[in-house]
Amino acid sequence: MSPVPSQLTRRRTARLRRVPLPAAPPGEPGPASGGPRWRAALRHAAPALLGYLVVRLLGLLVLAHWAHLKGHGVWPALATSWDSRWYLAIADHGYAHEFHDRPTDPPRSLAFFPLYPALVRAVAAVTPGSAASAGLVLAVLCSFAAAWGVFAVGDRLRGRRAGTVLAVLWGATPVALVQWMGYTESLFTALAAWALYGVLSGRWAWAAGLAVGAGLTRPTGVAVAAAVAAAGLLAARRQGRAPLLAAVVAPLGWLGYVGWVGLRLGRWDGYFAVQRVWGNVWDGGAVTRDRLRQYLLYSAHPQFFLAVVSVVLLVAAALYLLCLADRQPLPLLVFTGVLLLVVLGSGGVYFPRARFLLPAFPLLLPLATALARARIPAAAVVLGGAALSSAWLGAYMLLVWYGPP
Numbered sequence: 001m002s003p004v005p006s007q008l009t010r011r012r013t014a015r016l017r018r019v020p021l022p023a024a025p026p027g028e029p030g031p032a033s034g035g036p037r038w039r040a041a042l043r044h045a046a047p048a049l050l051g052y053l054v055v056r057l058l059g060l061l062v063l064a065h066w067a068h069l070k071g072h073g074v075w076p077a078l079a080t081s082w083d084s085r086w087y088l089a090i091a092d093h094g095y096a097h098e099f100h101d102r103p104t105d106p107p108r109s110l111a112f113f114p115l116y117p118a119l120v121r122a123v124a125a126v127t128p129g130s131a132a133s134a135g136l137v138l139a140v141l142c143s144f145a146a147a148w149g150v151f152a153v154g155d156r157l158r159g160r161r162a163g164t165v166l167a168v169l170w171g172a173t174p175v176a177l178v179q180w181m182g183y184t185e186s187l188f189t190a191l192a193a194w195a196l197y198g199v200l201s202g203r204w205a206w207a208a209g210l211a212v213g214a215g216l217t218r219p220t221g222v223a224v225a226a227a228v229a230a231a232g233l234l235a236a237r238r239q240g241r242a243p244l245l246a247a248v249v250a251p252l253g254w255l256g257y258v259g260w261v262g263l264r265l266g267r268w269d270g271y272f273a274v275q276r277v278w279g280n281v282w283d284g285g286a287v288t289r290d291r292l293r294q295y296l297l298y299s300a301h302p303q304f305f306l307a308v309v310s311v312v313l314l315v316a317a318a319l320y321l322l323c324l325a326d327r328q329p330l331p332l333l334v335f336t337g338v339l340l341l342v343v344l345g346s347g348g349v350y351f352p353r354a355r356f357l358l359p360a361f362p363l364l365l366p367l368a369t370a371l372a373r374a375r376i377p378a379a380a381v382v383l384g385g386a387a388l389s390s391a392w393l394g395a396y397m398l399l400v401w402y403g404p405p
Contacts, residue, residue: 044160048151048167049144055171055387056143056180062391063177066399079132082404083112084182090117091124091131095264110261110274115216116184135182142186143179147171149193150361156200157329158369165379166368170361172386174312175354177394178405188217189359192224192335196362199231199331202239208232208246215253219275220356223338225251227331234330280348287347288313305351305401308393312354316340319363326369332362351403 042049060074067074080088086109095109116138124134147167155163170189171179179186191214198207211228215221232247262270275281295302295310320340323333343356357363371379397405 042148044155045148045151045163047160048155048164049147051164051168052144052147052171055168055390056176058387059177059391059394060180063395063398066395070399072399075136077398078180079136079182081181081398084132084135086112087117087120087182087184088131088135090114091120091135105277106265106270106274108274108277110264110271111219111278111280113184113215113217113219113221113257115213116187119187120182132182136180139182139186140180142190143171146179146186146190146193149190149197152197153193153200153332153362154365154368156197158365158372162365162369162372165371165383166361166364168383169364169368169371169386172383172390173358173364174308174390174393175358175397175405176390177397178355178358181405183355183405184217185355185358188214188221189361191217192359193361195224195228196331196335199228200329204232204235204239204242204246208249211246211250212253215251215255216257219254220339220342220359221254222251223335223342225254226338227335230334231331275348278348280346282345283347285345287350288344288353291350305397305403309351309354312357313344316357316360316363317344319366322366323363326366328362328365332365336360336362352405355405 063077064074067077090109090112095107116135119138120131120135123138124131127134127137147170150170151163151167153163154166158166170176179189191210195207195210195214198204198210207228211221211224214224228250229247232243232245232250235243236247258271261274262268264270265273267273291306292310292313295306317340320336323336339357339360343353346353371382374382
């Protein structure tokens with residue numbers, strides 16, 4: 001027979017039973033989650049992903065109804081509009097598909113970075129249907145990866161509820177319909193969000209690899225590279241070689257493509273020459289200032305979409321000041337700061353600048369934090385209003401506005 005436990009042993013056992021298990025860090029599965037870690041993490045992010053899905057489905061329904069009233073098809077508008085055609089041509093023919101305004105100009109297709117069309121080509125090769133369908137499916141899948149990454153960053157910094165609100169807000173931005181189009185914004189945001197999460201959680205190899213991918217996706221990949229490099233250089237003093245290597249590797253994607261274009265064109269500034277053909281030059285913000293004054297103050301008949309873009313730029317700048325006051329972690333501030341510097345300082349085309357800022361989700365973190373602390377009815381009204389306005393603006397952008405998103 002086993003010995004009878006003493007009274008002291010019984011008391012200690014009772015006290016241990018009352019002690020709760022330590023909570024898992026935000027964004028990480030708990031000790032009793034069961035199953036693989038990614039399944040536990042997915043369950044943790046499920047409310048954010050479900051909220052994101054609801055918001056984007058609302059946008060799709062409004063677009064479908066409006067398109068039906070105007071006699072337009074939804075699939076062509078999402079899969080083959082504007083820049084989507086450039087990516088599809090590169091996926092089908094590579095950069096041999098070239099278009100010149102003048103014989104002396106460099107090929108305009110070289111302005112488009114290669115990762116997204118390469119993925120479209122790979123997906124189209126192993127699935128039925130056209131490259132356009134593959135590109136659209138890829139964009140939608142990447143949008144959920146992006147929403148998960150946005151949630152993960154918000155969850156780690158401000159808790160699960162704030163992370164959920166942040167993901168929903170990202171899906172309800174004015175031009176969020178682009179997230180479900182054959183464009184690179186969803187892929188780029190996914191890479192950027194998870195790279196930032198990698199830095200915040202000390203996963204330096206992960207962060208560097210994703211920064212390389214971001215640098216091969218969009219010109220603004222330089223913002224992701226700068227964020228990872230800045231954080232890595234600061235952390236190298238305390239953590240040794242891993243963050244330093246991440247700082248060195250992070251810019252290689254962006255530098256690699258820009259360098260390849262230069263070699264192809266036989267000039268060191270080849271990529272920037274291509275951008276000049278598109279009208280994109282650095283002017284320190286002079287064009288941005290003039291357009292803001294024109295569309296918000298002096299135009300007798302301002303174009304609605306351009307007025308919306310102007311408001312988005314002003315709100316983004318104001319939100320960045322809030323982020324500075326909120327003392328966000330350095331990687332987030334560097335990422336959004338460089339992104340704003342590139343977008344606001346460009347003297348190129350004006351109308352897509354709200355789209356260019358779509359990946360700047362950390363700008364929404366102060367608002368998400370405030371809504372997470374607010375009463376549920378007040379938060380629901382704000383999020384519902386954002387979702388409805390985003391749905392209407394998205395349909396307007398594709399079906400009424402005559403230019404690219």
